[in-house]
Amino acid sequence: xxxxxxxxxxxxxxxxxxxxxxxxxxxxxxxxxxxxxxxxxxxxxxxxxxxxxxxxxxxxxxxxxxxxxxxxxxxxxxxxxxxxxxxxxxxxxxxxxxxxxxxxxxxxxxxxxxxxxxxxxxxxxxxxxxxxxxxxxxxxxxxxxxxxxxxxxxxxxxxxxxxxxxxxxxxxxxxxxxxxxxxxxxxxxxxxxxxxxxxxxxxxxxxxxxxxxxxxxxxxxxxxxxxxxxxxxxxxxxxxxxxxxxxxxxxxxxxxxxxxxxxxxxxxxxxxxxxxxxxxxxxxxxxxxxxxxxxxxxxxxxxxxxxxxxxx
Ligand code: FO1
Numbered sequence: 001x002x003x004x005x006x007x008x009x010x011x012x013x014x015x016x017x018x019x020x021x022x023x024x025x026x027x028x029x030x031x032x033x034x035x036x037x038x039x040x041x042x043x044x045x046x047x048x049x050x051x052x053x054x055x056x057x058x059x060x061x062x063x064x065x066x067x068x069x070x071x072x073x074x075x076x077x078x079x080x081x082x083x084x085x086x087x088x089x090x091x092x093x094x095x096x097x098x099x100x101x102x103x104x105x106x107x108x109x110x111x112x113x114x115x116x117x118x119x120x121x122x123x124x125x126x127x128x129x130x131x132x133x134x135x136x137x138x139x140x141x142x143x144x145x146x147x148x149x150x151x152x153x154x155x156x157x158x159x160x161x162x163x164x165x166x167x168x169x170x171x172x173x174x175x176x177x178x179x180x181x182x183x184x185x186x187x188x189x190x191x192x193x194x195x196x197x198x199x200x201x202x203x204x205x206x207x208x209x210x211x212x213x214x215x216x217x218x219x220x221x222x223x224x225x226x227x228x229x230x231x232x233x234x235x236x237x238x239x240x241x242x243x244x245x246x247x248x249x250x251x252x253x254x255x256x257x258x259x260x261x262x263x264x265x266x267x268x269x270x271x272x273x274x275x276x277x278x279x280x281x282x283x284x285x286x287x288x289x290x291x292x293x294x295x296x297x298x299x300x301x302x303x304x305x306x307x308x309x310x311x312x
Contacts, residue, residue, distance in 0.1 A: 011231055012033075013056070022298055029182035032128060036138065038137060044105050141165065142162050162237055170206055191218065218259055223250065227246055228245075260285065263285070264290070
């Protein structure tokens with residue numbers, strides 16, 4: 001069975017890791033959000049790509065979920081001494097990734113090629129693609145004006161109220177080479193429990209990815225349990241966009257794209273409401289969606305795949 005996963009940051013990377021363990025090598029492709037990408041000190045930063053690749057390689061920082069394990073921070077400390085911008089924390093090992101990515105992009109390599117080469121170097125057998133080689137930087141509309149995504153997310157710690165998102169350049173961006181073939185070959189597409197607004201929507205905004213997905217069996221795993229986001233500001237964003245955060249709200253966000261939806265067992269009472277909602281027929285599976293340990297990532301991945309098989 002061939003599977004494509006759409007993933008953003010830490011939550012998406014965890015399920016992608018589980019799927020990689022649950023599927024034979026070569027049967028999984030992960031398409032990753034690059035709306036979070038930006039430049040810092042002239043370096044090309046691709047946080048979600050790195051989070052997914054580091055996680056698949058088993059070298060992600062287990063405390064933060066982003067950045068590298070066994071990290072040291074000497075460069076950051078040196079920058080702090082000089083009064084340089086230090087709000088975005090690049091560790092010493094992580095810095096190597098950024099220096100080399102920036103060098104390669106300057107020399108004319110495309111982001112999907114750099115990602116492929118880095119995955120090879122880190123021993124990642126899963127095919128990982130950026131959604132696009134073209135820049136699609138997310139801009140967050142807030143009560144304090146328009147903010148580039150990382151300034152909103154990291155520098156301002158998601159404090160400003162959001163009223164919308166712009167995926168700048170999405171109208172001109174093209175899917176990265178390999179994205180079309182992997183979606184067309186897939187028996188199912190899994191939208192990982194990533195933030196629907198800022199991790200998954202940018203991928204769907206790169207035309208014609210949404211249209212390709214409409215032809216497929218698409219499942220999503222809810223990143224909201226109860227009325228809380230498992231990680232990050234997804235629940236806050238739903239509220240500020242005038243929507244009560246819930247698994248039901250996530251299903252409504254993806255609407256008719258979904259054939260199947262996986263929710264946490266805590267939200268079991270929402271199953272019928274979701275199945276009979278106006279946006280069309282979606283089958284719902286409830287299970288434990290927490291992924292604290294590696295075993296839990298693999299268990300959830302197996303359940304998602306088994307559920308997906310019933311929908312193909
Ligand atoms: N997130 C933070 O909250 N603070 C940071 O200083 C930070 C640094 C960072 C460096 C490299 C990287 O790949 C990710 C980093 N992140 C940091 C995470 C990242 O900004 C967000 O989690 C994602 O963009 C949202 O998915």
